[in-house]
Amino acid sequence: IKIYTGTAHPELAHEICDYLKIPLSGADVFQFPNENIFVKLHQSVRGQDVFLIQPMTRPVNKNIMELLIMIDTLKRDSAGRITAVIPYFAYARSDKKDQPRVPITARLLADLIETAGADRYLTIDLHAGQIQGFFKIPGDELTAFHLQRDYLLRKGLDNMVVVAPDVGATKKARNLAEALNAPLAIVEKRRVGNDPTARALSLIGDVEGKNAIIFDDEIDTAGTMTNAIHFLKQAGAKEVYAVATHGILSPPALERLREAPLTELILTNTVPIPPEKRLPNMTILSVA
Ligand code: R5P
Numbered sequence: 001i002k003i004y005t006g007t008a009h010p011e012l013a014h015e016i017c018d019y020l021k022i023p024l025s026g027a028d029v030f031q032f033p034n035e036n037i038f039v040k041l042h043q044s045v046r047g048q049d050v051f052l053i054q055p056m057t058r059p060v061n062k063n064i065m066e067l068l069i070m071i072d073t074l075k076r077d078s079a080g081r082i083t084a085v086i087p088y089f090a091y092a093r094s095d096k097k098d099q100p101r102v103p104i105t106a107r108l109l110a111d112l113i114e115t116a117g118a119d120r121y122l123t124i125d126l127h128a129g130q131i132q133g134f135f136k137i138p139g140d141e142l143t144a145f146h147l148q149r150d151y152l153l154r155k156g157l158d159n160m161v162v163v164a165p166d167v168g169a170t171k172k173a174r175n176l177a178e179a180l181n182a183p184l185a186i187v188e189k190r191r192v193g194n195d196p197t198a199r200a201l202s203l204i205g206d207v208e209g210k211n212a213i214i215f216d217d218e219i220d221t222a223g224t225m226t227n228a229i230h231f232l233k234q235a236g237a238k239e240v241y242a243v244a245t246h247g248i249l250s251p252p253a254l255e256r257l258r259e260a261p262l263t264e265l266i267l268t269n270t271v272p273i274p275p276e277k278r279l280p281n282m283t284i285l286s287v288a
Helices: 010-020 060-076 105-116 129-134 145-155 167-180 223-234 253-259
Strands: 002-005 027-031 037-041 049-053 081-086 120-124 139-142 160-164 184-191 199-204 211-219 240-247 264-268 282-285
Touching (some): 037 060, 049 060, 060 081, 060 105, 160 167, 167 211, 184 223, 199 223, 223 240
Parallel strands (some): 002 049, 049 081, 081 120, 160 211, 211 240, 240 264, 264 282
Antiparallel strands (some): 027 037
């Protein structure tokens, strides 16, 4: 097999190659001054089983275009099979027409990946599992669940409760609760009055005196997570741990997380987390 990387997350590609004990295949990938992207493979991939690693992380749209152009390059060089390895799939919230006159961008991306020439896709913890159905090519949605579960088990925390920070996260949180043999609690957001943005939180379950583990698929601006952290502390939680697969960390996530009464933030490296975004209480599990 051959492994290639775009410019989105070369560190992860190197880690995967180290794990597999094979070299990372080389390619020139850069932008011209006019922002057009150039790709040239250093060697032929004719007939090879090629994996291209490129999460849809910042700069998101450039990295998506780079992914497509690299797939096209591999296809035109007669690769035997091309697997697009997309550890983080962007636009996953755009998975349905939930209001008039809006696109379904996740579907558009699946179409583009296929049209570019990918034979398979591989991704991790999609925000919405139904995105699998947007692809006609086969693929695998992997999960960081086992890494997260094993890490938490190794910590040996007692008196745990797993918390879904919103109702949408309940199913995954319940799976983790079962794996840790812990109870489940759910933070529920309710609309207040006529203001469409005003929300009140209420808690289903008991966190008092317990080590609360909040479990979500991603932390973007950290609003969901830090609201839940403050709320659980007020409800009497002992220590609060936040666990998520994708550490997107868009502003003002770092400020919010720094100010939150959080014991540990446990993320993975599906997207790069540069040194300036690493908080002292952050642990990064490798999906490599
Ligand atoms: C929402 O449905 C997701 O599971 C996450 O809770 C959400 O993407 C987090 O966004 P933010 O960090 O901006 O609150």
